[in-house]
Amino acid sequence: MQMPEPDQRVIARRDAISAALRAAVPDAVIDDPAETRAYECDALAAYRCPPLAVVLPASTAEVAAILRICHAEGVPVVPRGAGTSLAGGSMPTADAVVIGLARMTEVLEISTDDRLIRVQTGRTNLSVSGAVDGLGFFYAPDPSSQLACAIGGNIGMNSGGAHCLKYGVTTNNLLGVTMVLMDGSIVELGGPMGEAAGLDLLGVVCGSEGQLGIVTEATLRILPKPSGARPLLVAFDSSEVAGACVADIIRAGILPVAIEFMDRPCIRATEEFAKAGYPDCEALLIIEVEGTAPEIDEQLALIRAIAMRHAPIEFRESRSEAESARIWLGRKSAFGAMGQINDYMCLDGTIPVSALPKVLARIADMSAEAGLGVANVFHAGDGNMHPLILYNANKPGDLERCEALGADILRLCVEVGGCLTGEHGVGIEKRDLMGVQFAPVDLEAQMQVKDVFDPRWLLNAAKVFPLDASASRREGRPNAA
Amino acid sequence: MQPETELALADIIRKARAPLSIIGGGTRLRPGEGQADRLRTTALRGITLYEPEALILVVRAGTPLADVQAALKAEGQMLGFEPDARPGSTIGGVVAANASGPRRVQVGACRDALIGVRFVTGDGQIVKNGGRVMKNVTGYDLSKLMAGSRGTLGVLTELSFRTTPIAPVSQTLSLPGLDATAAIAALTSALTGPYEISGAAWLPGHGAILRLEGLERSVSIRRKALSARLAEFGELTEGDPQAWLLLHPNIHSDGDLWRIICRPGEAPALIASLPHVVAVDWGGALIHALVPAGTQPALPKFSGHATRISGDTQVILPAPDPVTARLNAELQGRFDPRAILQGAG
Ligand SMILES: Cc1cc2nc3c(=O)[nH]c(=O)nc-3n(C[C@H](O)[C@H](O)[C@H](O)COP(=O)(O)OP(=O)(O)OC[C@H]3O[C@@H](n4cnc5c(N)ncnc54)[C@H](O)[C@@H]3O)c2cc1C
Numbered sequence: 161m162q163m164p165e166p167d168q169r170v171i172a173r174r175d176a177i178s179a180a181l182r183a184a185v186p187d188a189v190i191d192d193p194a195e196t197r198a199y200e201c202d203a204l205a206a207y208r209c210p211p212l213a214v215v216l217p218a219s220t221a222e223v224a225a226i227l228r229i230c231h232a233e234g235v236p237v238v239p240r241g242a243g244t245s246l247a248g249g250s251m252p253t254a255d256a257v258v259i260g261l262a263r264m265t266e267v268l269e270i271s272t273d274d275r276l277i278r279v280q281t282g283r284t285n286l287s288v289s290g291a292v293d294g295l296g297f298f299y300a301p302d303p304s305s306q307l308a309c310a311i312g313g314n315i316g317m318n319s320g321g322a323h324c325l326k327y328g329v330t331t332n333n334l335l336g337v338t339m340v341l342m343d344g345s346i347v348e349l350g351g352p353m354g355e356a357a358g359l360d361l362l363g364v365v366c367g368s369e370g371q372l373g374i375v376t377e378a379t380l381r382i383l384p385k386p387s388g389a390r391p392l393l394v395a396f397d398s399s400e401v402a403g404a405c406v407a408d409i410i411r412a413g414i415l416p417v418a419i420e421f422m423d424r425p426c427i428r429a430t431e432e433f434a435k436a437g438y439p440d441c442e443a444l445l446i447i448e449v450e451g452t453a454p455e456i457d458e459q460l461a462l463i464r465a466i467a468m469r470h471a472p473i474e475f476r477e478s479r480s481e482a483e484s485a486r487i488w489l490g491r492k493s494a495f496g497a498m499g500q501i502n503d504y505m506c507l508d509g510t511i512p513v514s515a516l517p518k519v520l521a522r523i524a525d526m527s528a529e530a531g532l533g534v535a536n537v538f539h540a541g542d543g544n545m546h547p548l549i550l551y552n553a554n555k556p557g558d559l560e561r562c563e564a565l566g567a568d569i570l571r572l573c574v575e576v577g578g579c580l581t582g583e584h585g586v587g588i589e590k591r592d593l594m595g596v597q598f599a600p601v602d603l604e605a606q607m608q609v610k611d612v613f614d615p616r617w618l619l620n621a622a623k624v625f626p627l628d629a630s631a632s633r634r635e636g637r638p639n640a641a
Numbered sequence: 642m643q644p645e646t647e648l649a650l651a652d653i654i655r656k657a658r659a660p661l662s663i664i665g666g667g668t669r670l671r672p673g674e675g676q677a678d679r680l681r682t683t684a685l686r687g688i689t690l691y692e693p694e695a696l697i698l699v700v701r702a703g704t705p706l707a708d709v710q711a712a713l714k715a716e717g718q719m720l721g722f723e724p725d726a727r728p729g730s731t732i733g734g735v736v737a738a739n740a741s742g743p744r745r746v747q748v749g750a751c752r753d754a755l756i757g758v759r760f761v762t763g764d765g766q767i768v769k770n771g772g773r774v775m776k777n778v779t780g781y782d783l784s785k786l787m788a789g790s791r792g793t794l795g796v797l798t799e800l801s802f803r804t805t806p807i808a809p810v811s812q813t814l815s816l817p818g819l820d821a822t823a824a825i826a827a828l829t830s831a832l833t834g835p836y837e838i839s840g841a842a843w844l845p846g847h848g849a850i851l852r853l854e855g856l857e858r859s860v861s862i863r864r865k866a867l868s869a870r871l872a873e874f875g876e877l878t879e880g881d882p883q884a885w886l887l888l889h890p891n892i893h894s895d896g897d898l899w900r901i902i903c904r905p906g907e908a909p910a911l912i913a914s915l916p917h918v919v920a921v922d923w924g925g926a927l928i929h930a931l932v933p934a935g936t937q938p939a940l941p942k943f944s945g946h947a948t949r950i951s952g953d954t955q956v957i958l959p960a961p962d963p964v965t966a967r968l969n970a971e972l973q974g975r976f977d978p979r980a981i982l983q984g985a986g
Pocket of ligand 1: 202203238239240241242243244245246248249250261281302303304305308309310311312313314315316317318319320321322369370371373374375376495583584585620
């Protein structure tokens with residue numbers, strides 16, 4: 161993975177920069193190389209680089225003070241939540257200051273009447289729901305990493321989760337933010353209903369991967385908890401039929417909260433590990449619906465009728481908490497299970513649901529050609545696929561073949577009308593594939609937005625855009641000139 | 642001017658030497674808009690792709706909203722954000738205005754259903770963003786930025802939406818005796834329970850109105866629970882399903898119409914300060930009020946904003962802070978460096 165050359169003049173001024181930061185925010189600066197190493201990568205651990213320094217501010221004012229210093233010194237800045245990005249979004253460069261939000265975890269306001277919670281953005285996703293749980297509310301976006309990942313990172317990546325078929329992703333549940341721009345100015349975006357008077361700046365900030373500003377506070381929509389939820393599992397002897405069943409359910413106007421899909425390689429690996437008791441089949445669906453018990457019965461009856469038309473080899477409806485947990489067990493441990501038996505690379509492409517059979521067949525061919533196994537698990541309701549490419553990290557050449565196959569699969573996603581990433585983000589991982597999905601003018605329009613928020617391209621600038629596309633802007637930094 | 646293709650439209654913009662007003666149906670113009678030479682999008686029409694089984698619709702910007710709604714209805718679907726069907730309105734105008742109706746309390750605004758755009762910038766570049774899949778975090782989400790930009794950043798040529806199934810049963814319920822202030826408390830009580838309310842509003846003569854949608858048995862169960870929850874506000878009776886259509890602002894001759902966005906908790910104080918409330922929607926977050934022509938309402942401090950939507954010039958209270966104003970102005974400068982685009986409706 162190519163990264164820009166670090167700015168040697170910044171590195172040469174390391175001590176002066178640290179001293180200035182320390183004067184502004186005492187006890188919050190880490191610059192001992194042994195300690196900065198903990199920040200050298202995120203969950204895309206294949207790429208690492210320790211930063212110049214790390215700062216862990218406790219307030220918006222401190223973030224502003226730090227950014228003013230970095231701006232004045234021409235120091236690149238990388239915002240960091242919990243560092244669970246799978247795309248290298250929070251990986252630093254050697255000349256960068258990492259601003260970590262981990263100390264900013266306060267709940268600032270809860271209003272159930274206004275259906276909102278305001279938090280500092282270092283707070284974890286799950287603990288946001290935790291803060292309103294006793295009041296009968298929850299925060300809907302639920303990435304699988306929700307125990308660890310921070311709201312700031314969720315906003316950076318516009319994260320989603322299994323339940324977003326019904327409730328949408330982060331951008332649909334974000335009402336407002338307090339954000340510090342690279343020059344240290346503080347701005348509030350959004351408003352009641354997420355709506356400001358002018359342009360929808362909040363909408364473009366969400367998913368901008370820490371490139372437009374550092375989000376320090378967020379106002380999030382909370383929803384009353386449903387009375388109950390229940391999953392069912394349907395098994396089929398072909399992926400194609402499972403795909404057709406998904407289409408029919410959606411076509412019938414039923415909107416479950418989740419429709420998850422697993423194929424045979426994934427089921428087999430999961431069974432060995434988690435022993436959830438899944439049937440021996442080519443493909444299975446896990447479908448969850450919500451409501452009071454009679455409402456759930458009503459929805460499940462409709463889904464059953466549709467599923468039966470596709471001659472499933474098994475139809476398993478949960479009748480208890482324990483059965484529900486068992487149905488979800490395999491799906492929830494799929495990634496861990498794969499990790500136990502193999503090294504793998506997790507892709508995150510999105511396709512139109514109609515292209516599902518074609519794409520699965522093509523992936524099987526490509527996998528055979530490359531001589532690498534691929535297991536599929538994904539959010540079938542919205543076409544967000546997570547093909548897992550299995551490889552052997554100790555075998556020379558395997559990683560390269562794996563990366564090449566991954567890129568080919570993502571190209572296939574774009575070719576059938578989908579996109580390179582549905583929830584993990586571009587980061588450094590998919591940066592150089594952006595040209596597959598976007599024409600130069602499309603990228604230029606996006607970079608214009610960055611020009612406005614961060615004219616000197618100091619914030620997380622080596623991410624998202626192919627390095628050659630962003631080169632002139634990054635090199636235009638006054639201090640680098 | 643009424644180009645028939647995106648390329649022709651881009652050409653007109655590139656060659657323009659004076660400002661243009663981008664006009665779809667011209668049904669959602671705000672004060673001051675539509676004054677320059679009009680560039681109409683109405684010849685760019687037609688549905689490009691509709692996959693009901695994937696809940697995806699792609700449509701050209703000049704397509705009449707009525708055509709879009711009819712095509713969706715034929716498949717048992719709709720635009721979930723429920724834009725009001727003004728005669729002549731185009732889908733591009735709906736997006737440019739981020740027009741969203743009562744169901745916004747449940748499924749979000751137009752911008753939430755918008756998953757992709759094609760547009761022509763003020764210097765004639767054809768740009769695409771997003772696409773035709775529901776989940777997409779590839780690059781910046783310019784679709785959101787375009788929604789509600791009122792033709793100031795670019796001319797929308799094609800839009801992709803997530804569609805919503807029409808529920809088999811829809812019930813409008815009302816608490817007819819409530820005035821606007823009392824209605825806020827009732828709407829709040831309804832929206833804070835597990836009833837999946839798909840509309841929560843107040844109208845003079847109708848009182849508080851609530852909508853439940855879904856499968857038959859499910860609606861009747863939720864209705865019972867909701868009646869019990871709202872007992873302190875009176876008896877929940879069958880309401881007029883047409884009432885939802887009345888929530889959209891109409892031009893009044895006896896004053897200026899203002900649109901106020903606030904937190905529901907702030908609505909009672911705002912309502913008390915306003916001379917004449919015309920309608921309340923989104924559980925109290927949207928207030929339409931009539932204010933004597935040419936005057937500004939004296940509003941208590943609140944967290945949203947108020948916009949005058951009739952009269953000669955636009956007025957927004959409070960004025961945006963300097964940083965936001967700079968970001969807005971510079972974005973406009975970037976997408977339309979020659980200041981050719983003068984707003985739409
Ligand atoms: C096991 C596992 C499962 C996962 N499952 C899912 C899933 O189901 N759905 C999903 O969407 N993702 C998933 N992810 C990816 C990841 O958890 C999400 O992208 C998450 O939102 C990252 O949050 P974070 O706090 O760790 O952010 P980080 O990794 O620290 O940062 C992510 C990006 O946001 C920026 N950023 C962070 N904080 C701020 C801030 N305050 N202001 C501005 N920018 C900021 C960073 O610069 C970076 O670009 C998973 C990851 C793992 C490891």
